[in-house]
Amino acid sequence: MTHIFRNSTVELLFGNTGFTYSGYDEVTNANADADEYVWFYTVPMHANTRETAEEIASYIDRFKLVHSQVPATKPFYAFTLFNLFDFRTELIDFSVVHAINEFNSSLIQFAKEASNVKIIDFAAFCRLYPESELLDWKFYFISQTALNPKLALPFRKWFAAQKQATVKVAKKCLVLDLDNTLWGGILGEDGPEHLKIGGDYPGKAFLLFQRQILELQKNGIILAICSKNNEQDVLDFFETSRDQVLKKEHFAAWRINWLDKATNIRELAQELNIGLDSMVFLDDQPAERELVKNFIPEITVPEFPAAPYQLPVFLKTLRDEYFCVYQAREEDRGKTEQYKQNAQRHQLQQQFTDIDDFIKSLEIETTIRMNDEADFPRIAQMSQKTNQFNLTGKRYTDLEIKEIASRHGMIFSLSVKDKFGDSGLTGAAVITAIGNDAHIDNLFLSCRILGRKIEKTFMEQIICSLREENFENVTACFNKMPKNQSVAGFYGSVGFSKTSENETGKTYVYSLKKG
Amino acid sequence: MNRSQQLLQIFREVLETNDIDETVSQANCEAWDSIHHLNLILAIESGFNISLEPEEMERMQDFATALKIVEGK
Numbered sequence: 001m002t003h004i005f006r007n008s009t010v011e012l013l014f015g016n017t018g019f020t021y022s023g024y025d026e027v028t029n030a031n032a033d034a035d036e037y038v039w040f041y042t043v044p045m046h047a048n049t050r051e052t053a054e055e056i057a058s059y060i061d062r063f064k065l066v067h068s069q070v071p072a073t074k075p076f077y078a079f080t081l082f083n084l085f086d087f088r089t090e091l092i093d094f095s096v097v098h099a100i101n102e103f104n105s106s107l108i109q110f111a112k113e114a115s116n117v118k119i120i121d122f123a124a125f126c127r128l129y130p131e132s133e134l135l136d137w138k139f140y141f142i143s144q145t146a147l148n149p150k151l152a153l154p155f156r157k158w159f160a161a162q163k164q165a166t167v168k169v170a171k172k173c174l175v176l177d178l179d180n181t182l183w184g185g186i187l188g189e190d191g192p193e194h195l196k197i198g199g200d201y202p203g204k205a206f207l208l209f210q211r212q213i214l215e216l217q218k219n220g221i222i223l224a225i226c227s228k229n230n231e232q233d234v235l236d237f238f239e240t241s242r243d244q245v246l247k248k249e250h251f252a253a254w255r256i257n258w259l260d261k262a263t264n265i266r267e268l269a270q271e272l273n274i275g276l277d278s279m280v281f282l283d284d285q286p287a288e289r290e291l292v293k294n295f296i297p298e299i300t301v302p303e304f305p306a307a308p309y310q311l312p313v314f315l316k317t318l319r320d321e322y323f324c325v326y327q328a329r330e331e332d333r334g335k336t337e338q339y340k341q342n343a344q345r346h347q348l349q350q351q352f353t354d355i356d357d358f359i360k361s362l363e364i365e366t367t368i369r370m371n372d373e374a375d376f377p378r379i380a381q382m383s384q385k386t387n388q389f390n391l392t393g394k395r396y397t398d399l400e401i402k403e404i405a406s407r408h409g410m411i412f413s414l415s416v417k418d419k420f421g422d423s424g425l426t427g428a429a430v431i432t433a434i435g436n437d438a439h440i441d442n443l444f445l446s447c448r449i450l451g452r453k454i455e456k457t458f459m460e461q462i463i464c465s466l467r468e469e470n471f472e473n474v475t476a477c478f479n480k481m482p483k484n485q486s487v488a489g490f491y492g493s494v495g496f497s498k499t500s501e502n503e504t505g506k507t508y509v510y511s512l513k514k515g
Numbered sequence: 516m517n518r519s520q521q522l523l524q525i526f527r528e529v530l531e532t533n534d535i536d537e538t539v540s541q542a543n544c545e546a547w548d549s550i551h552h553l554n555l556i557l558a559i560e561s562g563f564n565i566s567l568e569p570e571e572m573e574r575m576q577d578f579a580t581a582l583k584i585v586e587g588k
Contacts, residue, residue: 149557
């Protein structure tokens with residue numbers, strides 16, 4: 001059940017089943033049984049702009065009052081304000097615009113501190129329609145609807161997608177062809193000086209395309225190259241070109257050779273240690289796309305635009321569909337760096353014959369924190385993304401984690417750094433308390449830090465903390481998932497005793513009693 | 516399908532019941548509340564590709580009147 005706080009008739013937009021509604025402008029009597037809440041106020045329709053601005057100015061306090069009445073553990077979706085009908089007589093009268101901006105910034109600021117508040121950018125929906133369609137005065141006068149009820153279906157779809165985006169798992173890696181994809185022309189045939197990048201159209205279009213891709217990279221999307229070219233030619237071009245935006249350092253890995261692209265992409269996935277299903281492949285050649293699609297059904301291969309001037313819209317669609325996240329975390333921003341460091345570690349590993357010597361040489365430092373709320377969003381995000389080292393496959397939102405912690409649960413986070421760099425928060429355990437026993441609801445580690453025996457250290461420290469909390473036993477289970485077969489024996493290897501086993505998984509217990 | 520049948524179909528879909536016929540009215544149908552009334556108007560407007568005037572919407576309190584209004588368009 002969703003409870004909606006509103007100042008206009010919105011029943012036709014959201015529908016009947018599954019929703020309860022506040023009175024217009026009502027700020028008390030929040031439905032305490034609702035699973036989630038929505039704040040959807042629209043700009044009031046006054047003829048006088050000062051009156052409108054003044055009323056809008058009162059909304060943020062109203063919003064805070066409403067928010068204070070609902071449980072902080074339940075999702076609260078807050079719509080930004082958008083002016084559906086511009087009433088001003090003086091062109092330089094920006095009072096309503098300012099009031100709306102003020103409200104929206106306060107709302108965004110508030111959401112940064114209140115983790116259950118998720119912003120829904122209503123303007124993004126409204127921009128899809130002209131003013132004449134956004135508001136239907138007939139229905140406004142008859143029943144006080146603000147947004148035109150005829151837009152109910154697209155609105156419902158859009159809202160569902162926005163909600164999904166607040167928890168959605170985005171793709172991780174963009175694999176790029178080069179010739180006629182990142183620039184116009186063919187490096188090996190036309191020569192580096194004739195490639196179309198920068199300058200006039202079409203070079204201009206490719207330039208913007210590369211800049212947009214660089215923005216994705218800065219927000220945590222890993223870039224890789226898969227191109228039929230001479231590797232040295234490409235690296236030289238990256239080095240010498242004045243116009244090229246994407247350079248060698250922006251790519252985490254590449255396969256620039258004459259082998260087939262399916263084989264190359266499989267290798268890239270292995271080198272980066274990510275699933276093929278988290279990759280998106282861009283290539284202007286239909287034949288290459290077809291081949292990759294056929295041999296790697298898991299990968300996403302969108303059609304590529306025929307004309308370079310279509311690239312900005314293409315990239316926007318790409319971002320919305322595959323790479324849109326509600327909010328990027330600090331760790332995301334340095335992702336390419338981390339994946340590159342991993343490749344260096346991989347090389348170092350090949351010099352050592354003994355794995356323990358290798359681990360020692362890395363100078364690993366681990367930090368383990370318990371019930372630190374600042375870690376919860378990242379832990380939730382990890383639980384959504386981690387597939388290989390994931391013992392039960394349970395996934396959480398940050399609110400669910402908060403909820404578990406509030407019921408005497410223990411949330412452990414693991415941060416790792418070594419001499420090559422800081423991997424940040426890369427592991428977590430979610431533990432619930434059942435009487436005198438602690439139960440590991442899930443334990444997961446990012447695949448970026450596997451192969452360094454860090455998981456053992458993590459488990460030892462968790463056991464140690466649980467003993468200090470005076471628990472008697474630790475119970476745990478392993479659930480079979482499509483990709484977690486490699487950790488089927490994990491609990492056994494760290495001293496747990498198996499209590500049952502069937503085709504879906506195993507259960508374990510570890511006694512904390514001394515002797 | 517004639518207009519009467521088409522209109523009845525709309526009423527059944529919007530009011531989410533097959534248990535109504537041409538005698539349905541706001542007075543004898545509990546589901547026909549103000550929100551459903553608006554939904555009915557939206558569905559009739561798009562179903563018959565017409566635009567209803569606010570006065571007509573207000574008068575439209577039973578099936579027979581609704582049909583008369585639709586047929587008058």
